[in-house]
Amino acid sequence: MSDRLSWQKITLQLRNPFRLSYGTSETREAFWIRLRDDAGWGEGTIPPYYGVDLVEMISVWQSAANNPKPFPNDPQEIPTWIGDGPAPARCGLDIALHDRIARNINLPLYKLLSVPFPKPKPSSFTIALDAPLEMARMADQVKSYPIIKVKLGGNSQDLERLAAIREVRPGVKLWVDANGGWTLDEALQYLPELESLGIEMLEQPLDKEDIAGMGILQSKTKIPVVADESLQSFENLKEIALAGIQGVNIKLMKVGGLSPALKMIRQAKSFDLKVMLGCMIETAIGTTAMAHLMGLGEWLDLDASALIVNDPFEGMTLDSSCTVQMPEGSGLGVKIRDQARLL
Secondary structure (H helix, E strand, C coil): CECCEEEEEEEEEEEEEEEECCEEEEEEEEEEEEEHHHCCEEEEECCHHHCCCHHHHHHHHHHHHHCCCCCCCCHHHHHHHHCCCCHHHHHHHHHHHHHHHHHHCCCEHHHHCCCCCCCCEECCEEECCCCHHHHHHHHHHCCCCCEEEEECCCCCCHHHHHHHHHHHCCCCEEEEECCCCECHHHHHHHHHHHHHCCEEEEECCECCCCHHHHHHHHHCCCCCEEECCCCCCCCCHHHHHHCCCCEEEEEHHHHCCHHHHHHHHHHHHHCCCEEEEECCCCCHHHHHHHHCCHHHCCEECCCHHHHECCCCEECCEECCCCEEECCCCCECCCEECCHHHHC
16 A cells, blocks of 8 residues: 555445355455545445455555556546556546546536436345245335345246245336346246246346357347346447347446446447446445446446445435435545444
C-alpha cells in the first residue's frame, strides 16, 4: 500500500446461508479501495467459485499505488491507466477513479457518464437454493417484493421448488437462475412446466461453455434466456447474440468496472440483446456504482444490500417494494454507515 492508494478487506455476513449449484457460503470477502484523502472509493469483490487469485488482485492494486502517472481526469483515460489484471481488481480501481472525477467536478456519476437519470426501479430479490417449503417460506416473507429470482440447479426438486413458491406468491414475477446447473436435456424437459408456472426469465440454465446449447433452448421457448457466467468478455457478446440467446447479465465485478460495462451494454444493444444489470454479494459501493446505470437496463438485480447484515456503507437503498432509490451527492454518493465495522 501507499498514501496514494489503499485497500482493506471487509468480511460480509450473509443474512441467510447462500446456496447455489456451486455450494453454500455464509460470508463473502469484499475489498474497499480508497484513493488518497478519500478522493474516490471503489470495490473489488468476487465469489470464490470464479477462481480469481487474490494475490493477482492485490498485485494490480500495488502496481496502481506505485504508478507515477497522475490519476486520470477524463473517464476515457481510465482503462489505459489501470492496465491489465483480474476483472474485480480492475473494477475496484475503475469505480474509485470515476468517483474521484465526478466528485472533483461536483456531478453525480450518471451525469459524468452521460447516461439517463436513474429513475427508481424495482430490483429482483434472490432466494437461495433450499428445500421447497423453506424457499416458499422465504418468498412469503417478502410479500411486497414484486420480483423474485429463484436459485436452482440443485437436484430433481427444482420444479417442486418453483411450484411451492408460485403457490404462496401467485402474482409475483419469477425469474430462474440455475447457475449452469442443468444439462440441455434437463432444461428441455423442464420447459413445459416452467412456461406453465409463468417463469419470466431463465438465467444461465446450462454450463457457461454451452452457449450453443442455450441457443437451442431459447429456440424452444419465448421465456428470455439470459447469459451470465457465459458472458466473460466483450468478445463473446457476438457469440451469445449469434446463438439466439435473448439477454445478458452484466456485472461490474465480472467485466472490470464501469468503463467496460458501458462498452458491453452498448454493444449488446447493437446486437438486440436485452440487458440485466446485476451484482455479486457486495457492499453499497459496488451496487451503487451499477445503480447509476439503471436507465440502460431492461432488468435489475441489485439486491445485495438485502442479503447481507453488516454493510458498512450507505448508498443506493431498497424500499419496502424492493425498488432501488438513489443517494444524493456528487460521485457515487456513498457514505460510511458504521465506522466501527471497518476497524
